[in-house]
Amino acid sequence: MTASFHDRVAAELGDIEAQGLTKPERVIASRQGPVITVGGRQVLNFCANNYLGLAGDERVVQAGIRAQEGWGAGTASVRFICGTLEIHKQLEQAIAGYLGFEDAILFAAAFDANGGIFEPLFGAEDAIVSDSLNHASIIDGVRLCKAKRYRFANSDMADLEAQLKQARADGARDIVIATDGAFSMDGYIAKLKDIRALADRYDALIMVDDCHATGFLGPQGRGSYAHHGVKVDFVTGTFGKALGGAMGGFICATTPVVQLLKQRARPYLFSNALSPAVCGSSLEAIRIAGGEEGDRLREQLFANAARFRAAMAGAGFNLLPGEHPIIPVMLGDAKLAQDMAARMLELGVYVIGFSFPVVPRGQARIRTQMSAAHTFDQIDQAVAAFTQAGKELGVI
Incomplete structure (x- = not known):
């Protein structure tokens, strides 16, 4: 590396420090x-x-230990090669059933779930209408997709409707509204009843990132959409918060959507499978959260x-x-x-x-x-x- 490069890095770090x-x-x-x-x-x-206080819960810890003892430290492979274990299928079935969906797909992180959902499902003929306060992983996932992008002010339903109208006027084939279920920096809960009504009016799909809702919002902790009593099309989430506190993400959707994601979602195809220990701990956390x-x-x-x-x-x-x-x-x-x-x-x-x-x-x-x-x-x-x-x- 050149001295000028190191000087530039040092200067940037100094500027960050000076700004507090x-x-x-x-x-x-x-x-x-x-x-x-x-x-x-x-x-x-x-x-x-x-x-839910489960990250250090002894039952969750021991479930992870048992899973690692039975399945090893990891698969040393991506899922479609030789990296799918029975415990992966068990966790997909458990999280889909808990959240009320047909099927689920696992990712190494929730960031990967949001990074992998849009590109396989939506193309240049489609439109994504995204809340302005959405998590960075949603923003990056949208950037990877060729769909037209529209943005609405945080939880502003008048602005959302204006963007939906514009997307329809621009000839969008499919429209998906993307929002956090609960916004992580502010604690605001998305207005999913109103979003559902607008989605129905403009024939749009709804994608919700429920990382800060799964396990504790709504009946049985099923999430922000359950909290509001509405249905959505796609839910992304994590096992790294309420459901055990380790890591790993998921997408819940219909079986055909999950099947397509398993064929095309790049973070799934090119990342090692979730470790057995995380799967075991997450299964126990889901059991506790759902009861x-x-x-x-x-x-x-x-x-x-x-x-x-x-x-x-x-x-x-x-x-x-x-x-x-x-x-x-x-x-x-x-x-x-x-x-x-x-x-x-x-x-x-x-x-x-x-x-x-x-x-x-x-x-x-x-x-x-x-x-x-x-x-x-x-x-x-x-x-x-x-x-x-x-x-x-x-x-x-």
Whole structure:
């Protein structure tokens, strides 16, 4: 590598640091959970996607161990060559059945699921109408597709209808509306009842990324569309959040759609199969989430979110409104968000400051996330720490 290249990389890193945008990597020396070990001490964890508290659950852990003992560390191959195991088929059947679909296809990551769904299904004659706050993986997946692209303001149904009208006027063969079921940086839940009505009016399909909904939103945790009582055509999701916390993604759809994706989706065709340990843990997490225990965990999760939200608002913090367990504490300035997160860690609470390019400039925040595993006492401790740090830094 040339010296000029290294100089340019160093200059860019320096610029990121000067803007307060450096994202520190803090090493965790324990299982994921409401209390974790960081820097040799135990701290409260309020920033994981561990919605149901299953990431460190012993049953989920042991299910993964048993799967690895039976199937090995991995397949050393992609699925269509010699990489499909019985446990892969079991997981596809389990997630499709849990979410109410005919079939499912697995991916190494949810990013790959969103990267692989559009190109095989839609061509230059088609149109994708995408919410402006959609996850980066949806944006990248749309870019890989030759379909015409249309964008509507976040959850703005008038703008969505205008884009649908334009797509129809432009002669689109098929139109798909793409949206997050719950928007990960804001905690907003998509207006899927209204989207469903517009899709029916303009003969459009609906694709929902339910990474931040599967397992805990709607009846039995079936997701954002179940929360609103509507049907959608495609759901993408992850086993890396509520359903075990490991990794791996999926697409649920009709059997013919899944069959076509298995023939054409590049992240599926050119990536190794999901590891047996992840499959085993995910199967156990689905079993728990879909049963009576899952109902109890969901009830606790939303009780925790309501308690935290009310206490933080009462303390004077600026929160984005909503009902989701994602509760952003808005700070605006990127350096302030990093300073706040650092002070919170000193006070025994692990949170992360989010800034550009993860969120828009001027909208830096600490995105707190509730878990069913949190106790009310832990929530109260976190609020007390936020209040102390907020007063010290002039936030409240």
